[in-house]
Amino acid sequence: MKNAQNPPHGPLVRRLSRFLRLTERDVAALANLTNRQQRFPARANIATEGDAPRSAFVLLDGMACRFRTLSDGRRQILTFIVPGDICDLHAVLLKRRDHSIGTIMPTSIATIARERLLATIAQHPRINAALCWSALQEDAMQREHVVTLGRRNAHERIAYLFCDLVWRNEAYGSNGRDFIRLPMTQTDIADMLGLTPVHVNRVLQDFRKDRLIDLDRHRLRLLDVGRLMRIADISQDYLHLEGAPVEIERECARQERL
Amino acid sequence: MKNAQNPPHGPLVRRLSRFLRLTERDVAALANLTNRQQRFPARANIATEGDAPRSAFVLLDGMACRFRTLSDGRRQILTFIVPGDICDLHAVLLKRRDHSIGTIMPTSIATIARERLLATIAQHPRINAALCWSALQEDAMQREHVVTLGRRNAHERIAYLFCDLVWRNEAYGSNGRDFIRLPMTQTDIADMLGLTPVHVNRVLQDFRKDRLIDLDRHRLRLLDVGRLMRIADISQDYLHLEGAPVEIERECARQERL
DNA sequence: CGATCTGTTGATATCCTTCAATTTTGGTGG
DNA sequence: CCACCAAAATTGAAGGATATCAACAGATCG
Numbered sequence: 001m002k003n004a005q006n007p008p009h010g011p012l013v014r015r016l017s018r019f020l021r022l023t024e025r026d027v028a029a030l031a032n033l034t035n036r037q038q039r040f041p042a043r044a045n046i047a048t049e050g051d052a053p054r055s056a057f058v059l060l061d062g063m064a065c066r067f068r069t070l071s072d073g074r075r076q077i078l079t080f081i082v083p084g085d086i087c088d089l090h091a092v093l094l095k096r097r098d099h100s101i102g103t104i105m106p107t108s109i110a111t112i113a114r115e116r117l118l119a120t121i122a123q124h125p126r127i128n129a130a131l132c133w134s135a136l137q138e139d140a141m142q143r144e145h146v147v148t149l150g151r152r153n154a155h156e157r158i159a160y161l162f163c164d165l166v167w168r169n170e171a172y173g174s175n176g177r178d179f180i181r182l183p184m185t186q187t188d189i190a191d192m193l194g195l196t197p198v199h200v201n202r203v204l205q206d207f208r209k210d211r212l213i214d215l216d217r218h219r220l221r222l223l224d225v226g227r228l229m230r231i232a233d234i235s236q237d238y239l240h241l242e243g244a245p246v247e248i249e250r251e252c253a254r255q256e257r258l
Numbered sequence: 259m260k261n262a263q264n265p266p267h268g269p270l271v272r273r274l275s276r277f278l279r280l281t282e283r284d285v286a287a288l289a290n291l292t293n294r295q296q297r298f299p300a301r302a303n304i305a306t307e308g309d310a311p312r313s314a315f316v317l318l319d320g321m322a323c324r325f326r327t328l329s330d331g332r333r334q335i336l337t338f339i340v341p342g343d344i345c346d347l348h349a350v351l352l353k354r355r356d357h358s359i360g361t362i363m364p365t366s367i368a369t370i371a372r373e374r375l376l377a378t379i380a381q382h383p384r385i386n387a388a389l390c391w392s393a394l395q396e397d398a399m400q401r402e403h404v405v406t407l408g409r410r411n412a413h414e415r416i417a418y419l420f421c422d423l424v425w426r427n428e429a430y431g432s433n434g435r436d437f438i439r440l441p442m443t444q445t446d447i448a449d450m451l452g453l454t455p456v457h458v459n460r461v462l463q464d465f466r467k468d469r470l471i472d473l474d475r476h477r478l479r480l481l482d483v484g485r486l487m488r489i490a491d492i493s494q495d496y497l498h499l500e501g502a503p504v505e506i507e508r509e510c511a512r513q514e515r516l
Numbered sequence: 517c518g519a520t521c522t523g524t525t526g527a528t529a530t531c532c533t534t535c536a537a538t539t540t541t542g543g544t545g546g
Numbered sequence: 547c548c549a550c551c552a553a554a555a556t557t558g559a560a561g562g563a564t565a566t567c568a569a570c571a572g573a574t575c576g
Contacts, residue, residue, distance in 0.1 A: 091394075143336050146404060149404060150407045205556085245352075248350070460564095463525095
């Protein structure tokens with residue numbers, strides 16, 4: 001039962017072991033959790049609003065987003081989905097999807113069969129706990145998004161988004177450099193933040209002039225994270241990266257002894 | 259194993275049986291799920307951001323809201339909490355709360371002990387499923403909120419909020435009249451919808467002039483739901499009130515036979 | 517029955533949108 | 547590898563939705 005957080009693991013393991021240490025058995029089970037892989041080109045729909053929910057999946061590589069469109073065409077992006085993110089884990093309980101999922105760039109996913117998922121969480125308390133945490137974290141991110149759209153102005157919104165993306169990449173991304181890939185267009189950013197593409201562009205210019213960011217060819221480098229955090233008035237608390245409370249650790253250990 | 263949806267049940271049973279039929283055993287278990295009750299006056303905090311999470315609770319009577327405040331005082335309400343809503347069901351997994359919960363009016367809650375909760379869902383598959391559905395529904399409501407703040411204008415936002423509150427009251431509220439209690443102030447509505455109180459007031463005047471609503475002394479009557487729905491461009495799909503898919507029903511029935 | 521919170525109204529300011537044109541980028545096929 | 551094309555980014559000018567400020571009226575509650 002060794003520490004399983006060493007580098008060469010898939011995005012799902014990287015993501016989940018952010019919460020608590022997984023055993024080698026857990027890691028092996030996660031490797032068997034997914035079955036077939038699928039690739040999608042850029043700007044393709046992985047799932048469409050109104051459809052009956054299909055199986056859950058993990059995003060392995062690329063980037064996607066959840067979104068909804070109003071009947072006059074206005075679009076709101078709900079979340080950007082990055083490698084390691086799990087989608088539609090419990091969606092079987094619903095009859096029809098209330099939002100779509102589309103790719104931003106070429107993206108590959110691995111589907112998760114419901115039967116195997118249920119069996120896995122029944123036998124692996126740490127995976128169960130980590131999946132719950134993952135869902136809680138998504139809820140918390142959604143809440144931060146609501147705060148952003150409701151009470152932050154354009155500069156604050158963009159500062160928030162960039163911090164969020166960089167922090168998530170640091171927490172369980174794979175690249176160890178000081179910049180991140182920003183594959184989405186300025187229109188995507190606008191649709192995420194409730195702004196117009198034109199205004200997003202202007203704020204980006206401001207940030208460049210203020211030496212806050214370096215953004216070129218979809219590569220983003222934060223030149224002054226502290227100042228961006230102060231602009232957005234945000235800390236990374238909402239990501240809940242602090243790991244499991246001891247009681248949860250103990251409870252998992254106890255269940256593993258059975 | 260009779261239908262358990264008849265009137266004289268608590269808000270929790272009313273809420274959960276919206277999803278699937280609960281057995282008499284389930285209803286009895288739900289009655290035993292909560293232990294002590296607590297009353298809070300209006301404008302009191304039930305839980306505060308930064309605290310370590312306490313036990314989960316059900317709101318029995320009154321109204322509350324989740325909210326976050328930025329450091330300069332701007333406040334964003336995340337959700338209004340109505341009777342039957344369950345709060346912080348899995349919060350034990352987190353070390354500190356990322357938002358507060360406060361009352362709008364005098365409110366009573368019933369706490370749920372973690373041990374008893376775990377035992378109950380282990381023995382009652384339908385309760386387990388219904389609680390999962392409840393969490394999914396909350397996620398869907400949160401998504402609709404994001405769409406509202408990101409892409410709807412002031413009139414559309416208020417039309418959305420009023421439909422939402424009325425629909426939720428119809429679905430599992432207790433009063434059978436054609437108006438609902440609207441205990442929150444216009445400032446609360448503004449903080450929910452990302453507007454200023456002044457502007458909320460003006461939109462309300464517009465709605466009154468257009469004979470869309472009748473709002474007086476915190477009693478709201480929708481005079482033309484169809485038109486409000488068209489204004490907000492919304493249907494009640496996002497509330498997922500259609501009940502459990504047959505496979506879930508079957509799965510619960512199978513588990514009950516063990 | 518007064519103090520305070522809430523609702524209402526008007527005038528002015530501003531952030532962001534809209535519209536429209538131009539440049540740049542990135543992808544594709546020859 | 548280059549030429550070409552569509553998509554994305556950029557810039558300017560003007561308009562509109564909502565915010566801000568301020569004052570007052572009305573409701574609520576101890």
